[in-house]
Amino acid sequence: MIEKIRVRYAPSPTGHLHIGNARTAIFNWLFARHYNGQFIIRIEDTDLARNVKDGEKSQLDNLQWLGIDWDEGPDKANSKYAPYRQTERAAQGVYQKYIDELLASGKAYKSYKTEATLKEEREAQAQAHQAPHYVYEYAGMTKEQIKDAQAKDEAVGLKSVVRFRVPENHDYQWQDLVKGEVKINSKEIGGDWVIQKADGMPTYNFAVVIDDHLMEITHVLRGDDHVSNTPKQLMVYEAFGWKAPAFGHMALIIKAETGKKLSKRDEDTLQFIEQYRELGYLPEAMFNFIGLLGWSPVGENEIFTREQFKEMFDENRFTKANAKFDAKKLAWVNNQWMRSEKEKVMPQLIHELVKAGLINDQQAKNDADHLAKIIEIAGVDGIKATSEIAPLAEYPFFKLHDISKEDRQSWLETDDGQKVAAAFTEKIKALAEDEFKADHILQIIRDLQHDLQIKGRPLWNPIRLITTHEVQGPNLPEILAVMGKDWTIKNIQLTVAV
RNA sequence: GGCUCGAUGGUCAAGCGGCUAAGACGUCGCCCUUUCACGGCGAAAUCUCGGGUUCGAUUCCCGAUCGAGCUACCA
Incomplete structure (x- = not known):
C-alpha cells in the first residue's frame, strides 16, 4: 500500500467499551500501526437521547487501558480535521x-x-x-x-x-x-x-x-x-x-450460548472490557484474545504482544465466519499472561487481598515480599484472573477455619493421628527459628514416616490439620515455612486447646 | 418475507486440487504428588448434504440445508 493510511474508530458514547467495539478498535489500530498510518478517534454522538454522560471518557479510558493510542481525537486535535465530535461539527454547520x-x-x-x-x-x-x-x-x-x-x-x-x-x-x-x-x-x-x-x-x-x-x-x-x-x-x-x-x-463476535450477535442489553454475558478489567484480567491478555478472534497469524503460537500483532498484521487473514466468544480460552490466555508477567501483576494481586478485606493498605505496603510468597504458594499459577487469589489465600494464610468434628474424628482422635500430632509438635518446637525452612520441615515429616511407619494421608492429614486447620491445601512445608514458627505453634496450641 | 454474507472437531482455527486434514482452548485417561492446583505424557473428536468440473476434491462451480447480519428521524 502506497498511500498514507488513515483509519478511525468512531464510537458513539452510549456506554462502556464493548468487546465487539474493542475488536474494531484493535484491528483498526493494528492496521494503522502496521502500515505506519494514522489512527483517529471520532465521537459519533448525533443521537442526543442515547448519549450517556461519561460514555466518551469510559471509551477512551478503556482503549488506553488496552494499550491503544491515537494520533488524533477529541483530546488530541489536529486543526486540519477538528473537531472530532459530531455534535461539535454539527454546531459548526x-x-x-x-x-x-x-x-x-x-x-x-x-x-x-x-x-x-x-x-x-x-x-x-x-x-x-x-x-x-x-x-x-x-x-x-x-x-x-x-x-x-x-x-x-x-x-x-x-x-x-x-x-x-x-x-x-x-x-x-x-x-x-x-x-x-x-x-x-x-x-x-x-x-x-x-x-x-x-x-x-x-x-x-x-x-x-x-x-x-x-x-x-x-x-x-x-x-x-x-x-x-x-x-x-x-x-x-x-x-x-x-x-x-x-x-x-x-465477521461478528457472537454469543456462545445463542449464536447471536453479542447484545449490549444481555446481562448474563460479560461483554464489556470494564468487567474483565475489574475481575483482574490483564490488558495484554484481552488484546491478545480479541486479536485472535476472526483473525489468525501464520504460525502455531497463540500468545502475542501488541508489538508482535503489529508486525504480523495482515488484512488478508481475516476469517469470514462469525466467531463465538469462548470465555474459557480467554481465561487460559489471561492465565498465560499473568504467569509470564508475574512481577508486574504482583502489586495487583496484593491489592486484591486488600479489596477482600484480608489486609489493609499499610500491610500491603510493608509486607509485600511476604505477601508475594503467600500468593505464590496459594496457587497463582492456577487462577484465571487476579480477583481469584483472595478466596484462594484466605484460608489458612489469613484466617483459620474451625476443625470439623468429622475431621477431628478421622484424623486426630485415632491412634495414628495422636502419635503423629504429638511427635510432629515435639519436633517442630525443637526446630530452630532459622532452620524453619520448607526442606527441613519436609525432612521432619519424612523422618516421622520412617520412625512411626505411617505414611500417606494418615501421616499428612493430622499434621496439616493441627497446623493449618485444613485437610487439604497447597504444599504444607511451604505454607509453614512462609508463615513461620510462631504461627505454626500457635495454630497447634489452638487445636489442642479445643 | 426480502437482501447480503457465511459454513473444517464442543470452541477458536490452519489449509488455499493430491496431506495419516496443523495447532490451541476445553473434555477424558495416565504420570508426578499427602491433598488441591501447576506441570508432563497420551487419547477421543472435524471437512453440512446433493450434483457437477477434474485423473483426483475439504479446497473450484451450481443447488439445497443450516446459521448470521440488515431491513429506524440508533449508531
Missing part, C-alpha cells in the same frame, strides 16, 4: 453545508410525513407481504407542486426531515477487504432515507460519509453489521463526486 447542497441539486428533499403515516405505510406493506420501504410522496409532481405541498405542511406546523433521493435500480458494489466483491442494488435499501433528523442532526449514514471524507479516511474496517449501510454511504460519496474509502467488514 459542517453537515448543513452539504445538506443544503444536496437540497439545491435535488438529490435530497424535505419530507413532512408524520410518524403515524410512516407507521401506517409500513403496516400496509407488511399486510401486502412487501418489504418495508419509504414511499416517495412527491411522485409525479412538478417543482411548483412540490413547493406548494411543502409550504402547506410547513404552515400547518409539521416538522420536516431531509431525505436522500435514492437512485433507482442502481447497483452499488465494492471490493470488500474481508468479504471480497459485494453488490447491493439501490432498491434493497428501503427507499429514500433520512439524512437529517427533525432535530437538525445528521443521521449516522450521512455524517459518517462527510466526516470520513473530510478527515481523509482511507480505509473503513468495521463490523459485518454495517454491510447494508455501505450502499447508502456509497450513494452519498457518489452524489458529491467523492472517492469512497476501501471498506472491510469483519
Whole structure:
C-alpha cells in the first residue's frame, strides 16, 4: 500500500467499551500501526437521547487501558480535521453545508410525513407481504407542486426531515477487504432515507460519509453489521463526486450460548472490557484474545504482544465466519499472561487481598515480599484472573477455619493421628527459628514416616490439620515455612486447646 | 418475507486440487504428588448434504440445508 493510511474508530458514547467495539478498535489500530498510518478517534454522538454522560471518557479510558493510542481525537486535535465530535461539527454547520447542497441539486428533499403515516405505510406493506420501504410522496409532481405541498405542511406546523433521493435500480458494489466483491442494488435499501433528523442532526449514514471524507479516511474496517449501510454511504460519496474509502467488514463476535450477535442489553454475558478489567484480567491478555478472534497469524503460537500483532498484521487473514466468544480460552490466555508477567501483576494481586478485606493498605505496603510468597504458594499459577487469589489465600494464610468434628474424628482422635500430632509438635518446637525452612520441615515429616511407619494421608492429614486447620491445601512445608514458627505453634496450641 | 454474507472437531482455527486434514482452548485417561492446583505424557473428536468440473476434491462451480447480519428521524 502506497498511500498514507488513515483509519478511525468512531464510537458513539452510549456506554462502556464493548468487546465487539474493542475488536474494531484493535484491528483498526493494528492496521494503522502496521502500515505506519494514522489512527483517529471520532465521537459519533448525533443521537442526543442515547448519549450517556461519561460514555466518551469510559471509551477512551478503556482503549488506553488496552494499550491503544491515537494520533488524533477529541483530546488530541489536529486543526486540519477538528473537531472530532459530531455534535461539535454539527454546531459548526459542517453537515448543513452539504445538506443544503444536496437540497439545491435535488438529490435530497424535505419530507413532512408524520410518524403515524410512516407507521401506517409500513403496516400496509407488511399486510401486502412487501418489504418495508419509504414511499416517495412527491411522485409525479412538478417543482411548483412540490413547493406548494411543502409550504402547506410547513404552515400547518409539521416538522420536516431531509431525505436522500435514492437512485433507482442502481447497483452499488465494492471490493470488500474481508468479504471480497459485494453488490447491493439501490432498491434493497428501503427507499429514500433520512439524512437529517427533525432535530437538525445528521443521521449516522450521512455524517459518517462527510466526516470520513473530510478527515481523509482511507480505509473503513468495521463490523459485518454495517454491510447494508455501505450502499447508502456509497450513494452519498457518489452524489458529491467523492472517492469512497476501501471498506472491510469483519465477521461478528457472537454469543456462545445463542449464536447471536453479542447484545449490549444481555446481562448474563460479560461483554464489556470494564468487567474483565475489574475481575483482574490483564490488558495484554484481552488484546491478545480479541486479536485472535476472526483473525489468525501464520504460525502455531497463540500468545502475542501488541508489538508482535503489529508486525504480523495482515488484512488478508481475516476469517469470514462469525466467531463465538469462548470465555474459557480467554481465561487460559489471561492465565498465560499473568504467569509470564508475574512481577508486574504482583502489586495487583496484593491489592486484591486488600479489596477482600484480608489486609489493609499499610500491610500491603510493608509486607509485600511476604505477601508475594503467600500468593505464590496459594496457587497463582492456577487462577484465571487476579480477583481469584483472595478466596484462594484466605484460608489458612489469613484466617483459620474451625476443625470439623468429622475431621477431628478421622484424623486426630485415632491412634495414628495422636502419635503423629504429638511427635510432629515435639519436633517442630525443637526446630530452630532459622532452620524453619520448607526442606527441613519436609525432612521432619519424612523422618516421622520412617520412625512411626505411617505414611500417606494418615501421616499428612493430622499434621496439616493441627497446623493449618485444613485437610487439604497447597504444599504444607511451604505454607509453614512462609508463615513461620510462631504461627505454626500457635495454630497447634489452638487445636489442642479445643 | 426480502437482501447480503457465511459454513473444517464442543470452541477458536490452519489449509488455499493430491496431506495419516496443523495447532490451541476445553473434555477424558495416565504420570508426578499427602491433598488441591501447576506441570508432563497420551487419547477421543472435524471437512453440512446433493450434483457437477477434474485423473483426483475439504479446497473450484451450481443447488439445497443450516446459521448470521440488515431491513429506524440508533449508531
